[in-house]
Amino acid sequence: MLQNEAEKAIKRIQAQKGVEGVIVVNAEGIPIESNLDHQRTLHYTYNFQQLLTRTQRVMKDLDPQNEATLLDVQTEKNNILISTAKDYFMIAIKNSREGP
Amino acid sequence: MADRSDLKAELERKKQRLAQIREEKKRREEERKKKESEMLQRAENVSEDSDLDRRRRETEALLQSIGISPEPPLVPTPMSPSSQSVSPPSETGSQESIDGGTVGRTLQWDTDPSALQLLADSVHGCRMQKLGASKIVQIDFMPKELVTYSKETQTPVASHQPEEEDEELSVTKSEPVPLQLEEENSQEAEEVHPRELTNEEKEQTTHSEDFLFFFDRSIRVMERVLAEDTDIFFDYSGRDMEDKEGDMQAGSNLSFNRHFYDEHWSKHRVVTSLDWSPQYPELLVASYNTNEDAPHEPDGVLMVWNMKFKKMTPEYIFHCQSSVMSVGFAQFHPNLVIGGTYSGQIALWDNRSHRRTPVQRTPLSATAHTHPVYCVNVVGTQNANNLITVSTDGKMCSWSLDMLSQPQESMELIYNKSKPVAVTCMAFPASDVNNYVVGSEEGTVYTASRHGSKAGIGEMFDGHQGPVTGISCHNAVGPVDFSHLFTTSSFDWTVKLWSTKHNKPLYSFEDNADYVYDVMWSPAHPALFATVDGNGRLDLWNLNNYTEVPSASVTVEGGCALNRVRWASGGREVAVGDSEGCVWIYDVGELAVPHTDDWSKFARTLMEIRANRGDGEEEGALELPA
Numbered sequence: 042m043l044q045n046e047a048e049k050a051i052k053r054i055q056a057q058k059g060v061e062g063v064i065v066v067n068a069e070g071i072p073i074e075s076n077l078d079h080q081r082t083l084h085y086t087y088n089f090q091q092l093l094t095r096t097q098r099v100m101k102d103l104d105p106q107n108e109a110t111l112l113d114v115q116t117e118k119n120n121i122l123i124s125t126a127k128d129y130f131m132i133a134i135k136n137s138r139e140g141p
Numbered sequence: 142m143a144d145r146s147d148l149k150a151e152l153e154r155k156k157q158r159l160a161q162i163r164e165e166k167k168r169r170e171e172e173r174k175k176k177e178s179e180m181l182q183r184a185e186n187v188s189e190d191s192d193l194d195r196r197r198r199e200t201e202a203l204l205q206s207i208g209i210s211p212e213p214p215l216v217p218t219p220m221s222p223s224s225q226s227v228s229p230p231s232e233t234g235s236q237e238s239i240d241g242g243t244v245g246r247t248l249q250w251d252t253d254p255s256a257l258q259l260l261a262d263s264v265h266g267c268r269m270q271k272l273g274a275s276k277i278v279q280i281d282f283m284p285k286e287l288v289t290y291s292k293e294t295q296t297p298v299a300s301h302q303p304e305e306e307d308e309e310l311s312v313t314k315s316e317p318v319p320l321q322l323e324e325e326n327s328q329e330a331e332e333v334h335p336r337e338l339t340n341e342e343k344e345q346t347t348h349s350e351d352f353l354f355f356f357d358r359s360i361r362v363m364e365r366v367l368a369e370d371t372d373i374f375f376d377y378s379g380r381d382m383e384d385k386e387g388d389m390q391a392g393s394n395l396s397f398n399r400h401f402y403d404e405h406w407s408k409h410r411v412v413t414s415l416d417w418s419p420q421y422p423e424l425l426v427a428s429y430n431t432n433e434d435a436p437h438e439p440d441g442v443l444m445v446w447n448m449k450f451k452k453m454t455p456e457y458i459f460h461c462q463s464s465v466m467s468v469g470f471a472q473f474h475p476n477l478v479i480g481g482t483y484s485g486q487i488a489l490w491d492n493r494s495h496r497r498t499p500v501q502r503t504p505l506s507a508t509a510h511t512h513p514v515y516c517v518n519v520v521g522t523q524n525a526n527n528l529i530t531v532s533t534d535g536k537m538c539s540w541s542l543d544m545l546s547q548p549q550e551s552m553e554l555i556y557n558k559s560k561p562v563a564v565t566c567m568a569f570p571a572s573d574v575n576n577y578v579v580g581s582e583e584g585t586v587y588t589a590s591r592h593g594s595k596a597g598i599g600e601m602f603d604g605h606q607g608p609v610t611g612i613s614c615h616n617a618v619g620p621v622d623f624s625h626l627f628t629t630s631s632f633d634w635t636v637k638l639w640s641t642k643h644n645k646p647l648y649s650f651e652d653n654a655d656y657v658y659d660v661m662w663s664p665a666h667p668a669l670f671a672t673v674d675g676n677g678r679l680d681l682w683n684l685n686n687y688t689e690v691p692s693a694s695v696t697v698e699g700g701c702a703l704n705r706v707r708w709a710s711g712g713r714e715v716a717v718g719d720s721e722g723c724v725w726i727y728d729v730g731e732l733a734v735p736h737t738d739d740w741s742k743f744a745r746t747l748m749e750i751r752a753n754r755g756d757g758e759e760e761g762a763l764e765l766p767a
Contacts, residue, residue: 047347050360053454057367065356067346111362115373124362126355133363137372 048074054133061119061134066090068128089123089132097125357495361456368452394693394732395681398714401427401446401724406458409434410442412718415707416469422710423449424456426478427724428468441465441482443490446724448714459490460497472519473526474542481514481530489545503545510536516567520574529569529591531579535561539591554579554589556598562587570614570624570641578641580609580629588641602639604646607632611659617667617712619740623747628670630657636672636682638750648750650682652690659705665712666735668743673703679717679725683732685742688750693732697725 055063055076064082065074070090075082093112100109112123115137122133346352401407410429418424429442441461463484471477471489478490480499486509488499503509512534519528519542527549528540535555538548554562563582570576576590576599584605587598608631615626625641634653637646655675663669668684672691677700680691697703697717705718712733717725 047356050356054360054363054367057364057453059370060367063363067352073343073346110358111366113366122363122366124359126358127351129352129355129359131356131359131363133367135367 051076059136061136062132063134064132066130066132085132085134089121089130093123093125093130364452364454365450368450370451394730395679395695395715396728396730397695397698398726398728399448399451400726401425401444401453401455402722403444403455403458406442406444406455407722408432410722411720412704412722412724413464413466414468415705415716415718415724417707417709417716418470419472419710420470420475423447424470425707425709425716425724425726426468426470427716427718428465428480429722430466431464441480441488443468443478443480445478445492448726457492458497459499461488461499466513466515467517469517469519471528471542473521473523477542479517479519479528479542481510481517481532483513485510485512485514485532487514487517487528487530487540487545489542501545503540504547506547508547508551509538510534512536515565516579518567518569520569527574529567529577531564531567533563533565533582535564537564537589537591550591552591552597554587554598556585556587556601562598565609566612568612568614568627570627571616571618573624578612578614578627580605580612580631582608584608584631584633586612586629586639600641600644602644602646604637604639604649605629605631605633605635607656610657611661613661613670615667616662616664617669617735619667619735620737621667621740621744623667623743626747628660628662630660630672632656634674636660645754647747647754648688650688652680653678655702658703661706661708663708663712663733664710666733667740668746669712669733669735671706671708671715673706673717675702677701677703677719679703679706679715679727681715681729681732684746685739688746693729695727699723 051063051065051074054060062077062081062085063075064072064077064085066072066086070086072082072086077085093109096109096112100107110125112121112125114121114123118136120135120137122135124131124133347356407429409432412427413430414428416426418426425446425448427444427446429444431440432438432442439460439462441464443457443459443461443465444455445457445459447456459478459480461480461482463482463486465480465482465488467481469479471479476491476493478492480488480490482488484505486505487503489501490498491500494500505511510530510532512532514530514532516531517528518530519526521527526542528542529537530540531537531554535553536551537554538551540548554564556562562579562585564579565582566580568578570578575592576588578586578588580586584603584607586602586604586609588600588602589598590596609629610632611630613628615623617623626638626647627641628636628638630636634651634655634657636650636653636657638648638650639646650672653672653674653676655678657672657674660670660672663671666683670682672680672682674680677697679695679697681693682688683692686692697719699719699721701719701721701723703717703719705716707716708714709716712735713729715727715729717727719725
């Protein structure tokens with residue numbers, strides 16, 4: 042049931058307007074769920090994992106009790122959200138300027 | 142002659158001294174020999190010693206050639222198994238002293254590599270040979286190799302990356318592959334990349350508690366953020382102005398804001414009840430009926446919707462085995478949602494638990510309700526509050542939210558000692574916990590009270606010709622008190638305005654052409670109320686403007702019958718539930734904003750209404766005690 046719910050929830054997000062891709066990565070850095078092709082998934086996972094680790098290090102350095110929970114990278118072409126908790130993380134790529 | 146004897150004496154003295162020194166040395170060496178023989182029991186010792194001897198002599202000869210004068214050995218030399226071997230060959234004192242001198246000398250040359258060699262030579266007997274020829278070895282630990290996927294990452298900064306990523310890559314399970322900057326292609330990436338998870342592993346992960354915690358939180362946040370489409374880069378100078386619709390409806394009184402609909406849970410269900418949260422004005426709970434097309438799904442569904450974020454999915458979804466006919470947020474318990482069901486049970490949900498099913502339910506017993514519960518209401522204060530529920534068999538029960546196993550008190554609502562009243566709707570006037578009004582299936586309206594000498598049904602208000610579907614007490618608080626007013630809607634296509642002081646309606650609003658399903662006074666404006674009917678029409682009546690026609694009206698898209706209407710607590714939005722499971726939110730414009738004179742205006746309007754009515758209907762009108 043939970044697996045089902047998880048998949049449904051991910052599909053919901055994927056179906057939202059403008060959302061290009063959603064990747065869910067486990068604590069070891071292995072993507073467990075994605076709607077992009079394999080190559081891109083790995084690419085994104087790898088790069089954002091590093092970014093995330095770096096960010097976490099920065100946060101811990103500034104304040105040991107604090108940690109990052111959401112990164113929102115606004116770029117020229119799109120908007121990438123990385124939400125993290127307990128070493129898992131989820132990446133969502135959204136194309137901007139696709140207003141109603 | 143004397144010189145010679147003197148010299149001889151000196152020589153002898155020297156010899157004696159040297160002999161003494163020799164003896165001491167011998168003794169020390171013998172001790173050392175013992176130790177050494179215990180530690181190093183090798184036959185090589187002897188040969189190596191002789192080797193050492195040779196080397197020693199060579200070095201000493203070298204040193205002498207350089208011209209270093211001998212010095213007496215000052216430092217206790219822990220070093221020489223060799224020195225004992227040196228001592229026999231040393232024939233002259235000078236040799237020994239040179240020995241000592243060299244020994245002493247070597248100590249001074251600590252930093253000189255060749256001296257180190259000597260030192261090493263003298264210290265470590267057996268290993269000398271190997272070390273003699275060696276250089277200082279520096280061992281490099283190659284940095285942990287990592288793979289980058291594309292040439293883009295090989296920026297000038299690339300050289301720094303390996304060092305940082307060394308530490309960070311401990312997370313991945315990639316095998317260290319030599320860094321090949323030129324050969325990045327998917328092939329290599331796949332070789333290096335962590336293995337694919339099997340289905341079982343995936344299952345395991347997704348069921349782990351950590352994952353669930355992460356997932357629940359992330360999904361919520363993601364949905365909210367992704368749904369927002371505000372462009373933070375918007376440039377008001379118009380440089381990248383696209384075709385914007387703009388606020389075309391800015392001026393209108395009633396404009397569509399959004400609608401809430403869930404493909405799975407809303408389909409084919411009727412919205413039976415709505416309630417706004419008192420704590421979080423953006424939360425709205427809607428209860429839904431059975432889905433006849435899906436018999437295996439739970440009959441009763443509740444969904445909590447969030448107005449604040451643009452995401453189209455509910456905040457919470459709750460289930461129940463029986464259709465939920467009425468719902469409300471528990472006034473003084475922020476986390477609880479109460480629902481009255483078709484089976485007569487009252488169910489309690491808690492949004493702190495992860496369950497979708499009720500955390501508490503009243504029992505199906507004769508002491509509680511056995512008929513559908515159409516009205517639930519929490520009345521009282523923070524410290525003394527009760528849940529009042531009324532079912533269609535005329536039973537009113539009062540519960541404490543802590544204990545739902547049995548009602549605190551229950552009462553049959555019987556009028557005139559005949560049959561009980563089939564209650565379809567109930568309302569409490571503002572700030573009254575004892576007296577309330579109920580509408581019945583027969584079309585009559587009654588006042589009732591919970592306690593006191595006249596507990597139970599009080600007065601009867603006759604006027605409607607069909608079942609009363611909705612009843613609402615005047616809510617807006619202002620300089621003039623209108624809390625004796627209430628409105629009712631009915632199947633007879635009318636909405637009637639009553640006062641608890643008269644048992645006949647003050648006014649009847651007859652603009653509708655279908656069953657009127659619900660009515661509600663605005664919480665902010667004294668003369669404003671909303672009605673919904675079976676044609677899909679939402680009407681706003683402002684009695685200070687017109688009493689004949691609604692001041693604002695809109696037909697909801699799709700034209701399904703609208704079952705429920707609820708004002709948001711600020712009085713600026715109206716939520717409407719329809720028969721197809723969709724909840725529509727409308728913004729009310731200027732019409733909803735009360736002006737200070739609206740109260741007095743309304744008082745005058747009321748007087749006019751009464752005056753008109755007084756002219757028309759004299760018969761049967763009774764002035765009722767307040």
